[in-house]
Amino acid sequence: MMSFGELLCQYTQELAQRWYERWRREGPASPALTEAALKDHLPVQLRVIGEALRVAPAFRESPRELWRQHERLDPEQRVIDAVLIEEVVREYGFLVEEVRAWLEERGEQVSFADYSYFYLAIFELTAESIRRYSKFREERVAQERSEYVAGIAHQLRTPVSALHLSVQQLGRVQGTPEARVLERLRRTVGRLGRLVDGILRLERFKPEELPIHPEMIAPAQVLEQIVADYEHDARSKGLRLELSAPRSARMWADRDLLVDALGNLIQNAIKYTARGFVRISLEEQADAVRFRVEDSGPGISPERQRELFRPVHPGQPGGVGLGLSIAFRAALAQGGALSLESTPGRGSTFLLRLPWRVHAREGLPAAEAESLPGV
Structure with a gap:
């Protein structure tokens, strides 16, 4: 008669297949991810327990120590694959139930001590998975928070440097400062303020929770103001900054939020374009206004494009840079969309599409909205 340890070692694949069929019947939340993360490791883990059970009780490795070796357990891959730890715990529960049912169906008699060791080994496997999962996730969050803060500092560096330069120029001027210096200073302070406001909105609200305060605006005028803010940056790189927008549009x-979106799109286009142009245009459609920010830059690979519009939060893996994240959320919050057309080596075109009439959220009386003329 075979011992419990010998059964586990000899029938590893049969037990793993039995668990797999149970797993499929129960309907996992993330089938492809869970299959990759658990199915490949389960036979190894069953054999580890089986080999331990084949040793005399007095010399067996403790159930907790079984999982100290990295190759026996790989919970980090589950974090990368976005498998919820709750699902991992549930599936180890399936394993205990299936092994017990398998023993009963075969009429196998195992000692209480052996079965208790097996049960504790699975319990410790689950606990170690949670410990490693939590530690790995904590490290990832700390790293991503650091990168996020560094991204904010990088975004702030340009307007702060421009502000410093303007202040130095003011210090050299005797008498009343030149109007152009004061205007540049005003634009830089406004740009810095908008950037800080955009970051605060990104931190505090989900897109569907952002307060929306619509007003009747001329989008061409908004674009002209944003372009004026970035003319110096474009000119310093030798780029043509072109704008085409019907002034009659309302x-x-x-x-x-519109400035958040367009300002970050234009800034990114200038930042990543070494030579040529950045072209901004406005197209009036039947049910929407479409803004185009086109550049002659290096373009974006298909792989990067697939990640580009994933909403991100500090501590969450993947997604876009800070500027595009702000633009993306500003578009979603107003019931619009942000998309991309790009070919590597042939530039990129970001398309911001907004409805003619964005609906208010928090703060605009319904009667006031109803009294406005249609578009």
Whole structure:
């Protein structure tokens, strides 16, 4: 008669297949991810327990110590694959139930001590998975928070440097400062303020929770103001900054969020374009206004494009840079969309599409909205 340890070692694949069939019947939340993360490791883990059980009780490795060796357990891959730890715990429970049912069906008699060791080994396997999962996730969050803060500092560096330069120029001027110096200073302070406001909105609200305060605006004028803010940056790189927008167009939108979106798109286009142009245009459609920010930069690979519009939060893996994240959320919050057309080596075109009439959220009386003329 075979011992419990010998049964586990000899029938590893049969038990793993039995668990797999149970797993499929129960309907996992993430089938492909869970299969990759658990199915490949389960036979190894069963054999580890089986080999331990084949040793005399007095010389067996403790159930907790079984999982100290990295190759026997790989919970980090589950974090990378976004498998919820709750699902991992549930599936180890399936394993205990299936092994017990398998023993009963075969009429196998195992000692209480052996079965208790097996049960504790699975319990410790689950606990170690949770410990490693939590530690790995904590490290990932700390790293991503650091990168996020570094991204904010990088975004702030440019307007702060421009502000410092303007202040130095003011210090050299005797008498009344030149109007152009004061205007540049005003634009830089406004740009810095909008960036800080955008970051705060990103931190505090989900897109569907962002307060929306629409007003009747001329989008061409908004674009002209943003372009004026970035003309110096474009000119310093030798880029043509081109704008084409009908001045007669009127829309009902949140000015701050529109500036968040367009300002970051234009800034990114200038930042990543070494030579050529950045072209901004506005297209009037039947049910929406479409803004185009086109550049002659290096383009974006298909692999990167697939990640580009994943909403991100500090501590969450993947997604886009800070500027595009702000633009993406500003578009979603107003019931719009942000998309991309790009071919590596042939530039990129970001398309911001917003409805003619963005609906208010928190703060605009319904009667006031109803009294406005249609678009």
